[in-house]
Amino acid sequence: MGITDWADKKDGAFKRQVSSFRDHIEPNGQFPPEKDRYHLYVSYACPWAHRTLIVRKLKGLDEFIDVSVVHPQMLDGGWHFETPENAEKEAKPASAHDFDSFPAATADKLHGFNYVSELYKKAQPDYAARFTVPVLWDKKENTIVSNESAEIIRDLTQAFDSLLPEGAAKDLDLYPEELRGEIDSFNEWVYDGINNGVYKCGFATSQTAYSAAAEQLAKSLDRVEDILSDGRDYFIAGRLTEADVRLFTTIVRYDPVYYVHFKCNWGLIRHDYPNINRWLKNLYWNNPAFKDTTNFEHIKEHYYYSHAQINPYRIVPYGPNVDIEPLDDSKRKRGDAGDGANKAAKNA
Numbered sequence: 001m002g003i004t005d006w007a008d009k010k011d012g013a014f015k016r017q018v019s020s021f022r023d024h025i026e027p028n029g030q031f032p033p034e035k036d037r038y039h040l041y042v043s044y045a046c047p048w049a050h051r052t053l054i055v056r057k058l059k060g061l062d063e064f065i066d067v068s069v070v071h072p073q074m075l076d077g078g079w080h081f082e083t084p085e086n087a088e089k090e091a092k093p094a095s096a097h098d099f100d101s102f103p104a105a106t107a108d109k110l111h112g113f114n115y116v117s118e119l120y121k122k123a124q125p126d127y128a129a130r131f132t133v134p135v136l137w138d139k140k141e142n143t144i145v146s147n148e149s150a151e152i153i154r155d156l157t158q159a160f161d162s163l164l165p166e167g168a169a170k171d172l173d174l175y176p177e178e179l180r181g182e183i184d185s186f187n188e189w190v191y192d193g194i195n196n197g198v199y200k201c202g203f204a205t206s207q208t209a210y211s212a213a214a215e216q217l218a219k220s221l222d223r224v225e226d227i228l229s230d231g232r233d234y235f236i237a238g239r240l241t242e243a244d245v246r247l248f249t250t251i252v253r254y255d256p257v258y259y260v261h262f263k264c265n266w267g268l269i270r271h272d273y274p275n276i277n278r279w280l281k282n283l284y285w286n287n288p289a290f291k292d293t294t295n296f297e298h299i300k301e302h303y304y305y306s307h308a309q310i311n312p313y314r315i316v317p318y319g320p321n322v323d324i325e326p327l328d329d330s331k332r333k334r335g336d337a338g339d340g341a342n343k344a345a346k347n348a
């Protein structure tokens with residue numbers, strides 16, 4: 001079943017599946033924090049996986065948890081890795097363009113598998129749901145700890161602290177006890193209206209379902225814009241929390257992908273939401289954990305190329321110019337592709 005078949009046959013509304021692996025890394029639990037015991041499987045394209053990459057970097061866990069990155073084109077077999085076997089199989093559809101090489105994609109560093117589905121089958125042979133990323137894998141028990149990004153980022157933000165050297169990364173708590181209520185209620189409407197809201201727009205198969213999702217999305221973005229109108233850099237308590245991380249991965253994809261591909265075109269972040277744009281640029285340009293984990297090439301390729309039901313010729317658009325604006329946009333000349341330029345612009 002293709003991802004766009006997630007839409008309900010009766011009302012055409014997109015329904016996201018509930019994740020099945022819901023264990024946690026916790027001291028004294030089945031999965032205790034240990035250096036080099038866990039492995040993350042991600043796609044640079046996926047906003048849910050992107051959350052885990054950001055938190056891994058923010059918490060200085062690069063040396064603790066290695067990462068395998070899937071190829072951005074998600075075709076019939078689901079997410080795949082770069083392997084000689086797959087390279088041979090990747091007979092491109094007639095409409096294929098020539099962006100076949102994605103340097104940031106890796107092999108499956110643990111098993112050498114061809115597909116993410118093989119991981120799920122290894123962990124649970126009778127697994128019958130979708131083969132999604134991110135996947136947090138335990139090398140000791142040879143199984144999946146979690147495939148739910150919201151919970152993986154909570155584990156990464158706290159579970160390894162006892163093993164981390166003193167410093168800013170160890171001290172950073174993205175979900176501090178005293179702010180949990182506020183973070184939870186922010187996350188709730190932001191998830192429904194925006195994080196998942198863009199998918200509800202994009203994968204709707206009826207006008208009614210699309211219109212309801214688009215209206216909810218527009219209202220939620222207005223609400224976010226309003227919160228940021230006092231000039232704040234972070235949503236909650238003047239500090240970086242998981243609320244910022246979770247919204248960032250959707251907003252950074254908005255102008256390059258969701259506006260066009262998912263018909264989220266009530267407004268562009270850069271033109272219509274100046275406060276959200278300022279917040280976005282600050283995180284991206286001033287904190288390497290955000291910029292270094294954002295790969296616009298994978299992002300654009302994945303969405304436009306993989307969802308043939310929405311984009312049957314798999315054309316990846318030329319723009320926008322630029323994927324994200326520079327910090328000081330007044331310095332940008334018209335036609336200057338800048339640092340955030342997309343591959344099409346660079347190759348033109």
Ligand SMILES: N[C@@H](CCC(=O)N[C@@H](CS)C(=O)NCC(=O)O)C(=O)O
Pocket residue numbers: 003019045046047048049078130131132133134147148149150
């Ligand atoms: N609830 C999951 C959702 C993950 C998810 O839907 N990932 C998408 C990529 S953006 C996926 O892997 N889809 C593959 C499929 O559905 O076949 C999470 O937040 O971790």
